[in-house]
Amino acid sequence: xxxxxxxxxxxxxxxxxxxxxxxxxxxxxxxxxxxxxxxxxxxxxxxxxxxxxxxxxxxxxxxxxxxxxxxxxxxxxxxxxxxxxxxxxxxxxxxxxxxxxxxxxxxxxxxxxxxxxxxxxxxxxxxxxxxxxxxxxxxxxxxxxxxxxxxxxxxxxxxxxxxxxxxxxxxxxxxxxxxxxxxxxxxxxxxxxxxxxxxxxxxxxxxxxxxxxxxxxxxxxxxxxxxxxxxx
Numbered sequence: 001x002x003x004x005x006x007x008x009x010x011x012x013x014x015x016x017x018x019x020x021x022x023x024x025x026x027x028x029x030x031x032x033x034x035x036x037x038x039x040x041x042x043x044x045x046x047x048x049x050x051x052x053x054x055x056x057x058x059x060x061x062x063x064x065x066x067x068x069x070x071x072x073x074x075x076x077x078x079x080x081x082x083x084x085x086x087x088x089x090x091x092x093x094x095x096x097x098x099x100x101x102x103x104x105x106x107x108x109x110x111x112x113x114x115x116x117x118x119x120x121x122x123x124x125x126x127x128x129x130x131x132x133x134x135x136x137x138x139x140x141x142x143x144x145x146x147x148x149x150x151x152x153x154x155x156x157x158x159x160x161x162x163x164x165x166x167x168x169x170x171x172x173x174x175x176x177x178x179x180x181x182x183x184x185x186x187x188x189x190x191x192x193x194x195x196x197x198x199x200x201x202x203x204x205x206x207x208x209x210x211x212x213x214x215x216x217x218x219x220x221x222x223x224x225x226x227x228x229x230x231x232x
Contacts, residue, residue, distance in 0.1 A: 003066075005198075007066075011026055012058070026063070027050060027220070031196065039201075045216040045217050055088055055090060068165075088164075148182055159190060168198070168200070211226060
């Protein structure tokens with residue numbers, strides 16, 4: 001199997017005063033193409049730090065991170081920005097839509113940075129909105145959409161670049177139960193269509209959508225189980 005993510009002994013420490021505080025203490029993990037993985041763990045387990053490293057928003061202080069065959073662990077900030085734009089789609093708990101733009105314009109934003117023509121941007125944005133069931137709302141601004149619809153626009157924006165990796169950080173944190181189910185079903189469809197999805201959550205019922213659950217504790221992997229072995 002082809003791995004999208006290969007982590008070897010990833011460490012991360014933050015300096016408080018003159019004292020290094022270790023957060024990740026040696027994480028080794030492979031995530032393969034078209035996998036659906038949930039990262040779980042109590043507060044302080046290191047899951048958010050790991051997510052930031054996976055998303056090239058932060059660099060490890062030790063170890064190696066290979067993303068799609070590229071060693072990104074020692075890249076410059078500019079090179080990491082290129083990797084983020086081309087390889088990774090992000091969905092956050094905070095939707096981060098620009099209120100003055102329509103749904104389609106919000107979805108098309110990453111394509112502007114990629115230098116895609118306006119005509120193609122709109123076509124691809126509409127295609128992404130179609131995948132999340134919101135093509136009929138493409139001209140609406142965020143104040144004309146429900147919380148669930150806004151999160152679906154955010155998902156469409158994350159997949160518009162056809163990233164090799166979709167990272168979702170507590171994507172249902174601001175949604176009610178019914179809307180959470182709708183959003184999670186969209187992630188399942190995206191994964192079934194061939195995308196690799198990594199989800200950070202502290203909720204067992206949300207993690208149940210993933211095919212594999214990796215649990216962190218105190219900066220280390222505590223368990224790593226595929227769906228057949230997970231009891232929710």
